[in-house]
Structures are given as structure tokens and as C-alpha cells.
Amino acid sequence: xxxxxxxxxxxxxxxxxxxxxxxSHGILHKLLDILIIKICAVICxxxxxxxxxxxxxxxxxxxxxxLELANGIPSVDTFERLFARLKPEALQKSVISWTELAYPxxxx
Numbered sequence: 001x002x003x004x005x006x007x008x009x010x011x012x013x014x015x016x017x018x019x020x021x022x023x024s025h026g027i028l029h030k031l032l033d034i035l036i037i038k039i040c041a042v043i044c045x046x047x048x049x050x051x052x053x054x055x056x057x058x059x060x061x062x063x064x065x066x067l068e069l070a071n072g073i074p075s076v077d078t079f080e081r082l083f084a085r086l087k088p089e090a091l092q093k094s095v096i097s098w099t100e101l102a103y104p105x106x107x108x
Contacts, residue, residue: 007066008032008036008066008067010098010101010102011032011035011036011039011098012032013098014094014095014097014098014101015031015032015035015091015094015095015098016032017094018031018035018086018087018090018091018094019087019090021082021085021086021087022081022082022085028070028071028074028078029069029070029071029074029078030067030068030070031082032067033067033068033069033074034074034078034079034082036063036067037052037055037056037063037067037073037074038052038079038083039095040055040059040063041055041056049076049079049080049083050076052076052079053073053074053075053076053079056073056074057073060072060073
């Protein structure tokens with residue numbers, strides 16, 4: 001099953017039901033794009049929102065190969081505001097669900 005689903009599709013399957021806490025009239029960046037930028041940045045050891053935004057700017061051309069990024073990379077403020085409003089438990093549940101499917105743990 002995993003071979004037929006793109007990596008982005010796999011992540012979207014698990015985080016796609018997160019409720020976007022932003023007002024619909026002011027959204028410039030897709031929730032999925034922001035989440036994937038943060039996941040990639042954290043994997044690369046970004047440990048704060050400034051580092052995440054810097055990572056996004058430095059990797060923008062590469063990120064555009066698989067993300068929409070119609071309005072470029074979100075600002076530091078956008079990352080901070082979004083993650084301050086997301087429900088941490090729902091985000092954690094979605095990310096754990098994705099990682100368990102992507103990287104099954106066999107107990108060893």
C-alpha cells in the first residue's frame with residue numbers, strides 16, 4: 001500500500017483532518033505546507049520558529065518541488081501563530097499515526 005501513496009499523500013492522510021484554527025479569509029499558506037516545512041526543519045535540527053523559517057527560506061527551491069507554496073515560505077510570525085492555535089494533542093496524534101505507518105516498529 002505505501003508504494004502507491006506519495007510521501008506527501010501519506011502525511012496528508014494522517015494530518016489532513018487537523019482542524020485549521022485560522023480564519024479562512026486570511027489564509028496565505030496551506031496548512032499541509034506549513035506542517036511539512038516544520039517536520040523537515042525539525043528533522044534537520046531546527047529548534048525554534050526562527051530556525052524553521054530560515055530553514056524554509058534556505059530550502060525553498062527544493063520544497064517547491066513537492067509543496068504548493070503559492071505565497072512562498074511562511075514568516076516566523078505565521079509559524080508561531082499557527083502552532084500556538086493548533087491543538088497539541090490532535091497534532092501529536094496525527095504525527096504519531098503517520099510515523100507508525102511510515103516506520104513500523106516491530107518491537108526490536
